[in-house]
Amino acid sequence: MHRADAAARQNAGMATAAAQERCVFCEIVAGQLPASFVYTSDDVVAFLDIRPLTSGHLLVIPRQHAGTLAALDPELGARVYTVAQQLAVQLRRSGFCAGINLFLADGVLAGQEVFHVHLHVIPRYPGDGFGLRAAKRRAQPDRAKLDATAGMVRDRISSPPH
Numbered sequence: 152m153h154r155a156d157a158a159a160r161q162n163a164g165m166a167t168a169a170a171q172e173r174c175v176f177c178e179i180v181a182g183q184l185p186a187s188f189v190y191t192s193d194d195v196v197a198f199l200d201i202r203p204l205t206s207g208h209l210l211v212i213p214r215q216h217a218g219t220l221a222a223l224d225p226e227l228g229a230r231v232y233t234v235a236q237q238l239a240v241q242l243r244r245s246g247f248c249a250g251i252n253l254f255l256a257d258g259v260l261a262g263q264e265v266f267h268v269h270l271h272v273i274p275r276y277p278g279d280g281f282g283l284r285a286a287k288r289r290a291q292p293d294r295a296k297l298d299a300t301a302g303m304v305r306d307r308i309s310s311p312p313h
């Protein structure tokens with residue numbers, strides 16, 4: 152992506168955000184709210200979550216506003232993931248933490264609280280108490296049930312990923 156294109160998209164995204172409602176992440180990107188940055192580039196930034204699940208909990212976001220995955224330019228989504236991956240690899244390689252979880256919430260039901268797409272990079276330490284929780288672990292379905300579910304999913308993918 153050319154810089155001019157990126158800037159135009161960013162401006163368009165921020166104008167859209169401003170027209171809709173206040174977006175704290177757009178305000179961070181614009182320098183109107185403080186954040187402790189660990190990475191910045193033309194299109195993606197990463198900073199510390201102010202309510203960390205573990206020490207060093209990071210948020211990686213596109214500068215351009217996108218409220219949901221559906222609104223996010225896939226090319227920019229790839230950039231967000233690449234930055235998160237590189238941050239995670241370097242944190243692990245440096246011995247900062249013993250493991251990493253990546254997490255993204257899309258939609259209120261999924262736990263999304265800020266409607267500007269963000270990918271969590273969560274460093275893991277022995278005994279940190281963090282984990283995924285489910286009300287009930289499902290029994291392992293048989294192959295026929297798995298295949299039926301796969302068919303239902305395929306039926307809903309009008310444009311498969313490539």
Ligand SMILES: [Zn+2]
Pocket residue numbers: 168174175176177178215216217266267
């Ligand atoms: Zn925003």
